[in-house]
Amino acid sequence: MVRFKNRWLLVEFVDTSTVDASAEKGSLSTRPLDGRLIYNALRDSVVTNFGDTGWGAVGMSLNVKYFSPLTNLCIIRVARDQHRIAWGAVTLLTNIHDVRVIPRVIHVSGTIKHTQLSAIAHNREVIARFRTKLKNTALHHDSYDDYLARSTREIEALHD
């Protein structure tokens, strides 16, 4: 059986404007990202760092499956044999559309199931972090609950 194997990368884009106070370029909250922008930035990164051959290896199977603007979480699917090139291109990304970001790959897995579990866990962690910043207790219902429920549904609706 020659099955086509994939790797699912769970990427978080860490916002640097909160860290680097002297950023002249806009922060992520002012220039919202979406899946298409990420795909274009990724394609440019592959072509600059790995050339046309790199894009040829990765391009057919590269797919941005999910992106959440609130938690900056992105799920990318690549073919297994070239996933290191795509992973390298993600790491070497410095900015998307003039917004400086730090891409961080949280989880790599071969099936969608574990990526979903990891993504849901990560969302919950980020929401918890937001809540401690606002000093809300966990029982306090706020708009984040909605968001969690919605995003969990969206993530579980992903399929191959």
Place this chain on the structure above:
Amino acid sequence: MHFDLNFPVTASGSTSQQKKNKNKQPQQSSQTAFTPAQIKGIEARLDLLEHLGYTVIAFNQSVNKKIDPKTHVNILDGLLQQLRARPGTVFLKRLTIVLDNDSEKGFGLTNANASLVEPYDVIALLPTTPATFSLACLTHSLPSPLTAHIVALPLTLPRLPFQLKHTLIRTALKNGAVFEINYAGAIGGDSDASLSTFGVSDTGASGKRNWWAAAREVVRVTKGKGIIVSGGVASEADYRGPKDIVNLLTLLDLAQNLAHDASVAAPKSLILRAQARKTYRAVLSEPR
């Protein structure tokens, strides 16, 4: 346990020290204080590093050419006192000496200066000429109170100034020194300010290309052992998580397990070895 052994720190108002004006001498001690804005910046960076998963961070002070007991100021002690304590993170102090032609005659890593060098946990040498490179590899990696534990290489210079000779590298590795690859060169962007004032690095697209070529060469000659990878990052947006760095190393033709070692196991044993410097000739305890 993830290590970032190169967190560059520069002193506030450092560079030109007027030696002719004798009245300025008492000001040396006041230069070790960091302004609150700088502290805030450093704390923010440390927050980011914690978020990315680094637990051991070494603050790096760079000195050009040689350590001079008259002008050398240890800025890291003052810094460590001003930072708030973080549970779960370990801070270390590191000194990097940039060696070039002038340092061939000797750059202050002698017994006379041992007291200057003692407060630092790790010492690194950054050679830029073939002679200093062989000095660093051969004489300074032997165990003694003055060993240099890390040989950092300027990976973004247009042409690696010296040929990495297999014999030199092997001796250094046998003595326990490690070679350092700073991943900031691969991401591009502004380089470490202190390094560029010493004329050691190159930025932009050509810097990146040189980084890939030189880093690959280092991996080839050391056969993957005895390499540590660390930050050396000047602007926060160039930081990357440890797993991402391990992946970058695999793109340098380094096997996956060796890349993982370079990021986790080699720095650990390096720090243990650095502690041995404080003992006599690397003997850690009395034989029973």
